[in-house]
Amino acid sequence: MADENSEFAPWxxxxxxxxxxxALERATDREPDKYREVLDKVKFLEGLGLPQADAxxxxxxxxxxxxxxxxxxxxxxxxxxxxxxxxxxxxx
Numbered sequence: 001m002a003d004e005n006s007e008f009a010p011w012x013x014x015x016x017x018x019x020x021x022x023a024l025e026r027a028t029d030r031e032p033d034k035y036r037e038v039l040d041k042v043k044f045l046e047g048l049g050l051p052q053a054d055a056x057x058x059x060x061x062x063x064x065x066x067x068x069x070x071x072x073x074x075x076x077x078x079x080x081x082x083x084x085x086x087x088x089x090x091x092x
Contacts, residue, residue, distance in 0.1 A: 020048045021058045039073065042066050 024045055028035045035041050038061045045055035053063040 017050065017054055017058065020045050020050050020055075023048060024058060038066065039069055 024035070024041060027044060028041075035044060038056075038059050041059035042052065042055045042061070045058055046052060050058065052066060056063045056066040059066075
């Protein structure tokens with residue numbers, strides 16, 4: 001039984017990625033505004049169980065660019081004013 005599973009294991013991953021890609025296409029057809037950005041698409045695909053690298057590829061990007069975009073987005077949420085106040089306090 002274990003030999004049969006190992007024979008089909010690579011194909012199960014391919015089928016899973018294909019189904020996730022089809023689900024993304026269906027979701028973008030239904031709600032195009034919700035899945036306009038790559039990060040939204042990657043988040044959707046990761047919710048289906050794809051690793052970040054596979055989700056980024058299916059969304060039309062790379063894992064590294066998704067990582068950088070997430071970093072920049074989280075940095076923008078924190079705001080830049082706190083850093084400026086600290087810099088002024090150090091100068092005094």
